[in-house]
Each structure stands twice: as C-alpha cells, then as structure tokens.
Amino acid sequence: MLGIIMINMAANAMYYYYPFGMDAMDGSIPYGTAEEEYQQVLADGQDYLPDRGMDPYRVGVTSQDNHVRNQFLYLDVMGLNSYLSVTNGNITDFARTIETAGFQVIQPLRNGVDDRRIANHLLGVDYIITEAENESFLPFGYEVLEELKNNQNEDYILAETPNAYPFAYAIGNALPEQAFLELNAVEREAAFVENVILEDSVFQTLPLEKSFVESPVKELDYEVMDDGSEPVSLPDSDIRIQKEHTEFTLILEEPEELIDHEWFIRFEGLDYHPLDESPWLRQSTNYRLSVTDGQQVKSIYQSDKYSFSSYFHREHMLFNMGHVAETDDIDQVQITVDRPGVYSLDDISVYALPVSAQEDERIADEKNERALDIDLFSNDRIEGNVDADANEILVTSIPFSAGWSATVNGEQRDALKTNVGFVGVSLDEGENSIELTYRTPYLLLGLALSLLGIILAFVPKKIGQN
Incomplete structure (x- = not known):
C-alpha cells in the first residue's frame, strides 16, 4: 500500500509540474488572483443592473462566454450558469430536451443557452453581459444598453431586452x-x-x-458538397477524414426562406472512431464540429470518452445560427471537422423559426399582465x-x-x-x-437521526458505569 501511494504521488507530481506530464500547473493563475478574476468576469456590469425589488430577473451571457461558470454566485447575481455540485438535475433535463449546444451534464445552461431567444425569454434573462466583440451573438431583440471596461481596459457591453418573460x-x-x-x-x-x-x-x-x-418551424432543403466539390449522400456511416480541419459546404436551395427567421442546423446520428483504431492504445476520441455562415462561427465539442467529468456521447448536435435580416446575404455555410478519423452521420436538418419584434412584444405583454x-x-x-x-x-x-x-x-x-x-x-x-x-429534503429527519446518534453515543458509557 505504501508503494502504491508513493507511485501515485510521483505520477501526480509529474502530471502537474513537468512538461512531459502536461505541465498542468503552468495553466494555473497566480495565487491570490482568483477572487479578482471572479469579480471582473462581468467587468463590473452588475453595478449597472437595476434593483427592481419584488420583480426578479436573470442575467445571461453569450455562446462565446465559456469561462463563466459559478461566478454569478460569487457576485450574488441571478444568472443561468452552474457548474458541477451546484447543478440541478431537472435543469439538465430541460437543457438536454431542447438540445442546447453547450450542454454538459455538469454545466447544463452554460454559454448563454447558445443564444437561443425563446429559451432566454422563458428563463427571464432581461440582461446579457459579454465582451464587446461578441455583440453579433446577442439573441434577437437584445440591444446594447451600456458600454463597459474591465480592469484591464477590455471592452464589454450590457444588453437588454423588454421581451423576457416574468419570473x-x-x-x-x-x-x-x-x-x-x-x-x-x-x-x-x-x-x-x-x-x-x-x-x-x-x-x-x-x-x-x-x-x-x-x-411554426419550417424545414429547408439543401445540398452538401465535400472539399472536392462532390455531393455527399446521407446517411453515411463511413466518412473518412484524412486531415485536420476538413471542410464541407452546405448550400441552401431557397436561402430567401431564411429572411426574418432564426435558423438552426442539426446533425443527427453522429459517431466517431480514430482512423487506425486499436484496442491496446489509449486513443483520443474528442473532436470539434464548427459551422460558419460568414458572419459568426458556432462550434460544439465532443469530449473524450476518457474525460470522466464531462464525457457523454453527442449523438446529435444542434447549432443556432441566429437571426437573418433582409440585408443579410446567406446562402451557404462551411462545416469544419477538426480531427482526422472515421465519422458516421445519419442526416442533417435545416430549420427556420419565424421572428417578429412585434410578436415578441405582444407575447411578453400578455405574460406580464398574467404575472x-x-x-x-x-x-x-x-x-x-x-x-x-x-x-x-x-x-x-x-x-x-x-x-x-x-x-x-x-x-x-x-x-x-x-x-x-x-x-x-x-x-x-x-x-x-x-x-x-x-425546505431541504430529509432535513428534519437528518437532524433527528443526528440527535439520536449523539444520545446513543453516551449510552454504552453509562451502561458501563452502572
């Protein structure tokens, strides 16, 4: 046992401190600076939020804010993000049901629910705070209210919508x-x-x-071309990717159908295996699928099956590509796979959901009247x-x-x-x-059992004394 403990200590030391062991400590922040980083994660944007008394609301982020986890708790701000032990399993079910892009069991509503407009409205997200360069990722109807700077002089924005639903x-x-x-x-x-x-x-x-x-959702027709401009037929259980960052092009047959709509791309029946799979080697099975329409890039990460805290098999991936205005010129998207390997794919679906500022306002007004x-x-x-x-x-x-x-x-x-x-x-x-x-479930029962245990702890002593 002593030998096993010593081997474990040596292995951990090499992992954390040596370059050949991933040098994990090199990625850590200096001691004593964590609180400052937590304080500045919203660039003091929380100080600009109104105190609405008995009219509670939530604050969100965008799909680009992967670093925001439990900081809302530290700042005493009602946010969506949660991480690990503070995650509620029912919220995990909700996020899984609507297939949010950033979903993980340990972080179900992270990354601004992938900028999903209705989901943010439903959860009462009146305000979003993010870096200024992420403005294009704001859900439809969120307008910049304040321009901010953090303590490193980086630009942030505070955006607001009048159409979030009441608590x-x-x-x-x-x-x-x-x-x-x-x-x-x-x-x-x-x-x-x-x-x-x-x-x-x-x-x-x-x-x-x-x-x-x-x-109200429409499904649009398309054609997929590989990097050699050859059509790709689906389903395909054996798409061999030989090089990193291989691209495919999805071409919409009627792109005008996207105008005044939010649109989504869904990949169904996904699976991945290394090119030269071996049962004797630990081979990485993580990959990232990215989609860009020329205006913004969205990506979803399939974690490695050996990642004990964040792994689950993403059989489906749903990308929210945002709102398309009449002035936008979108007729195709680039799909990028970052890792060589053998991929399976059953189908790709393109969905369009109508968007109207007047309709969003009407719905929000109705719900506020019934609040x-x-x-x-x-x-x-x-x-x-x-x-x-x-x-x-x-x-x-x-x-x-x-x-x-x-x-x-x-x-x-x-x-x-x-x-x-x-x-x-x-x-x-x-x-x-x-x-x-x-009331915390079983709290009173737990207190009663604890009290009983304390009492019983003294019983043998008294019996012995008698």
Whole structure:
C-alpha cells in the first residue's frame, strides 16, 4: 500500500509540474488572483443592473462566454450558469430536451443557452453581459444598453431586452410531455411560448385547456458538397477524414426562406472512431464540429470518452445560427471537422423559426399582465397573488426540487414539475394567494437521526458505569 501511494504521488507530481506530464500547473493563475478574476468576469456590469425589488430577473451571457461558470454566485447575481455540485438535475433535463449546444451534464445552461431567444425569454434573462466583440451573438431583440471596461481596459457591453418573460405567470394552455417530446428540438423551444408542458399523469388529472400545437418551424432543403466539390449522400456511416480541419459546404436551395427567421442546423446520428483504431492504445476520441455562415462561427465539442467529468456521447448536435435580416446575404455555410478519423452521420436538418419584434412584444405583454404580483421574495420563500381566468397553472423559472411545497389560498397543493424542469402550481379560477416554500429534503429527519446518534453515543458509557 505504501508503494502504491508513493507511485501515485510521483505520477501526480509529474502530471502537474513537468512538461512531459502536461505541465498542468503552468495553466494555473497566480495565487491570490482568483477572487479578482471572479469579480471582473462581468467587468463590473452588475453595478449597472437595476434593483427592481419584488420583480426578479436573470442575467445571461453569450455562446462565446465559456469561462463563466459559478461566478454569478460569487457576485450574488441571478444568472443561468452552474457548474458541477451546484447543478440541478431537472435543469439538465430541460437543457438536454431542447438540445442546447453547450450542454454538459455538469454545466447544463452554460454559454448563454447558445443564444437561443425563446429559451432566454422563458428563463427571464432581461440582461446579457459579454465582451464587446461578441455583440453579433446577442439573441434577437437584445440591444446594447451600456458600454463597459474591465480592469484591464477590455471592452464589454450590457444588453437588454423588454421581451423576457416574468419570473412567474399564469397560463391555461397545457401540453403533455409525451406529445412535446415528439417534436424536434426547435419546435419544443417554440412550444414554450404559448404552452406549459406537464408530465402526462398530471396533464390527465388537471382540468386545463388542452393545446393543439401547430408548428411554426419550417424545414429547408439543401445540398452538401465535400472539399472536392462532390455531393455527399446521407446517411453515411463511413466518412473518412484524412486531415485536420476538413471542410464541407452546405448550400441552401431557397436561402430567401431564411429572411426574418432564426435558423438552426442539426446533425443527427453522429459517431466517431480514430482512423487506425486499436484496442491496446489509449486513443483520443474528442473532436470539434464548427459551422460558419460568414458572419459568426458556432462550434460544439465532443469530449473524450476518457474525460470522466464531462464525457457523454453527442449523438446529435444542434447549432443556432441566429437571426437573418433582409440585408443579410446567406446562402451557404462551411462545416469544419477538426480531427482526422472515421465519422458516421445519419442526416442533417435545416430549420427556420419565424421572428417578429412585434410578436415578441405582444407575447411578453400578455405574460406580464398574467404575472405573479410578488410580495415576498427570498431564497426559500415566495409569496404573491395572481388572478386566473380559469383553472390554470402558475409557471415559474425556479428549478424544480422535491423540497418545494405550495399553498393556494391557504390550501396545500403539490408543487408540480412544469416545462420539463421548473416549479409550477395549479390555480383556481379567480384570485389566488400563493406561497411557495423550500425546505431541504430529509432535513428534519437528518437532524433527528443526528440527535439520536449523539444520545446513543453516551449510552454504552453509562451502561458501563452502572
């Protein structure tokens, strides 16, 4: 055992401090500077945020802000990003369901939810803070409010939208989760606008208006050419990439269909193997797929299968390519694969989702009219009032947890899981007085068992004394 421990210590020392062992310490920041970097991650943009009292909102970033993780906690700002142990599994389910590009199990909503407009609205992201060079990645409807500089004189921006949804609001249209999951990822995101998504068992028992979802999403035709300008036929289970940064070109047949739309490219049935695969060698299986339309570059990373904390198999990749205005000239995209290897690909889909500033404003106004009027807002208790036109659901953007309980007009109600990962509660027609309370699951039981353990610790001693 002593020999194993010594070998382990030597191996760690070589890994962290020696160039032939990756010299991991060389990538670390100097001691004592971490707090300063956390403080400056938003370039003091948090100081420009308004204090809206009982009208809470969230702050986001863009797809280019991979370095922002738990800093929002340090700054005491309501943000989306979470990392490792502070991640809620229900939020992971939500992000996986709409196939966010930056998704990882340990960081589900990182990178600004890939600049997805509706997802940011749904989560109540009123403001986005990012570096000035990332302005083109702001979701449609977010406008620059302030220009900032950090302590290294680097340019940042604070952007705002008037169309984010309120923290909690009443809604009557409901869609069962099974029907929701039959939609593609872009249609699922669009379904959140006019519906609340409920678990099938809950949907069957509540007297709600049942929704019929007519998808606004269009699927566009295209052709893919390889780097030799030869057509690529799909599905193809054996695409051999011989060199780094190999490019393909996706050409849209009717690019005018993109005008006044957000558009998305989805790769389905992805898999990767090294060119000369060997069962005896540790071979890297990570790769990065990038897409650019000439205006911005989006990329998604498939982590190595030996990466214990971040690996999962990305069978699908969905890229949000942003909003296309009438002045934009987009008819093709370049697809780049960074690593040689054998790739499988079943299909590529191109989706277009209509965008209208007037429609976004109308929807936001409707939801604000139905918003919960909050009287008390704290980490573990929320109180407020809301009027319901009929039997409806109060939808919140609070991550769901078994610790939440609810009362409506003094009557105990179950806290429901809504929109795949968030807290909701059923409402009665008319005025509803709401109390949402959080208590850590099994907290009282844990305290009781701890107390019992302390008492029992003294029992043998007393018996011995007797």
